[in-house]
Amino acid sequence: xxxxxxxxxxxxxxxxxxxxxxxxxxxxxxxxxxxxxxxxxxxxxxxxxxxxxxxxxxxxxxxxxxxxxxxxxxxxxxxxxxxxxxxxxxxxxxxxxxxxxxxxxxxxxxxxxxxxxxxxxxxxxxxxxxxxxxxxxxxxxxxxxxxxxxxxxxxxxxxxxxxxxxxxxxxxxxxxxxxxxxxxxxxxxxxxxxxxxxxxxxxxxxxxxxxxxxxxxxxxxxxxxxxxxxxxxxxxxxxxxxxxxxxxxxxxxxxxxxxxxxxxxxxxxxxxxxxxxxxxxxxxxxxxxxxxxxxxxxxxxxxxxxxxxxxxxxxxxxxxxxxxxxxxxxxxxxxxxxxxxxxxxxxxxxxxxxxxxxxxxxxxxxxxxxxxxxxxxxxxxxxxxxxxxxxxxxxxxxxxxxxxxxxxxxxxxxxxxxxxxxxxxxxxxxxxxxxxxxxxxxxxxxxxxxxxxxxxxxx
Numbered sequence: 001x002x003x004x005x006x007x008x009x010x011x012x013x014x015x016x017x018x019x020x021x022x023x024x025x026x027x028x029x030x031x032x033x034x035x036x037x038x039x040x041x042x043x044x045x046x047x048x049x050x051x052x053x054x055x056x057x058x059x060x061x062x063x064x065x066x067x068x069x070x071x072x073x074x075x076x077x078x079x080x081x082x083x084x085x086x087x088x089x090x091x092x093x094x095x096x097x098x099x100x101x102x103x104x105x106x107x108x109x110x111x112x113x114x115x116x117x118x119x120x121x122x123x124x125x126x127x128x129x130x131x132x133x134x135x136x137x138x139x140x141x142x143x144x145x146x147x148x149x150x151x152x153x154x155x156x157x158x159x160x161x162x163x164x165x166x167x168x169x170x171x172x173x174x175x176x177x178x179x180x181x182x183x184x185x186x187x188x189x190x191x192x193x194x195x196x197x198x199x200x201x202x203x204x205x206x207x208x209x210x211x212x213x214x215x216x217x218x219x220x221x222x223x224x225x226x227x228x229x230x231x232x233x234x235x236x237x238x239x240x241x242x243x244x245x246x247x248x249x250x251x252x253x254x255x256x257x258x259x260x261x262x263x264x265x266x267x268x269x270x271x272x273x274x275x276x277x278x279x280x281x282x283x284x285x286x287x288x289x290x291x292x293x294x295x296x297x298x299x300x301x302x303x304x305x306x307x308x309x310x311x312x313x314x315x316x317x318x319x320x321x322x323x324x325x326x327x328x329x330x331x332x333x334x335x336x337x338x339x340x341x342x343x344x345x346x347x348x349x350x351x352x353x354x355x356x357x358x359x360x361x362x363x364x365x366x367x368x369x370x371x372x373x374x375x376x377x378x379x380x381x382x383x384x385x386x387x388x389x390x391x392x393x394x395x396x397x398x399x400x401x402x403x404x405x406x407x408x409x410x411x412x413x414x415x416x417x418x419x420x421x422x423x424x425x426x427x428x429x430x431x432x433x434x435x436x437x438x439x440x441x442x443x444x445x446x447x448x449x450x451x452x453x454x455x456x457x458x459x
Contacts, residue, residue, distance in 0.1 A: 311339030369414025
């Protein structure tokens with residue numbers, strides 16, 4: 001959306017360090033961030049201030065708490081399709097620039113341009129991203145998405161999506177593409193009857209260069225025709241917010257789409273259709289009792305959800321949960337945006353020490369080697385792997401396999417379970433061997449992150 005005549009650099013600090021020469025080169029440094037990146041933002045602000053380069057802030061962090069960053073010269077808040085043009089008009093016309101450009105309106109994303117993927121160093125990424133829609137029809141009380149993007153699901157035209165696929169294809173990207181919508185099937189009718197048939201035709205014409213991952217709600221399990229069409233189009237993975245198997249906690253957080261259904265059966269139906277399912281889980285609801293920890297462990301193990309993202313409940317600003325806890329005088333500090341760092345930003349009903357110990361027990365009992373490999377086996381038994389449409393074996397995967405043999409199979413704790421799982425896969429599910437090896441690397445990563453590879457007690 002910036003003028004084509006501008007010289008632009010994109011530094012994604014998830015993969016590339018920001019260097020002083022990049023700051024000094026620029027007339028303006030545009031900073032976008034989420035809450036969890038606050039410390040990094042403050043470092044960037046300090047560097048820009050030191051070199052006297054003007055800063056412009058936008059994105060979720062600044063939209064929610066711009067008042068906490070007085071050093072930023074200008075803010076472009078909410079959706080940039082509306083507010084960025086206003087800033088650019090003032091800048092190019094010579095009019096005085098406002099401190100803050102804000103709107104209460106939601107953007108018409110049918111007018112959003114194709115992202116400038118040229119600015120990315122694509123070799124740094126395992127996946128490229130596209131966005132199909134914004135907004136979510138649901139009202140989970142711990143979620144800030146509707147505060148930022150609204151309840152109405154606004155979709156791009158199918159033609160826009162195909163142009164974005166063309167852009168990635170023409171840049172020689174081949175491999176995973178993540179559709180970053182908070183709920184890809186929020187407007188299921190439009191997705192099912194317009195978007196997916198067009199994407200399927202595009203994928204067939206281009207010999208299936210991409211594999212798509214999404215976030216979706218659990219009710220995807222109710223439409224077998226939809227899931228079949230998605231698999232035929234090249235979709236193979238979905239992330240679902242399960243949150244908890246406790247019915248009372250689902251009621252408490254207004255996760256109504258997960259109520260009145262067999263969550264375990266729904267997950268298995270999606271896996272059987274050909275999807276790998278990742279899941280989000282939360283402990284710390286007011287209605288949670290100490291038995292919730294074992295129930296979470298049992299559900300995760302029985303479901304075969306290999307990547308189970310379990311976190312402590314936190315109350316992000318501008319959510320209904322935040323408002324309720326604030327009214328009850330239970331907030332104790334601002335949310336870090338990280339619900340896995342063993343911190344809470346509110347006073348829970350459960351004893352805090354008991355909650356933290358229970359949370360740690362969930363992590364141990366799903367990511368230590370033995371239960372983790374048991375869960376992969378459960379997934380592979382549930383999973384109806386679709387026929388592969390991509391035959392290429394990348395050299396990087398071959399080298400990664402041999403590295404995993406050395407690191408996971410020889411050096412680290414749990415190597416015995418690794419070899420038993422390797423043999424089981426070759427005997428029982430040889431067609432899923434590549435998936436199985438990727439999961440073993442995921443497991444090693446999780447154990448390192450949580451300190452399980454060296455120390456059982458997670459300091």
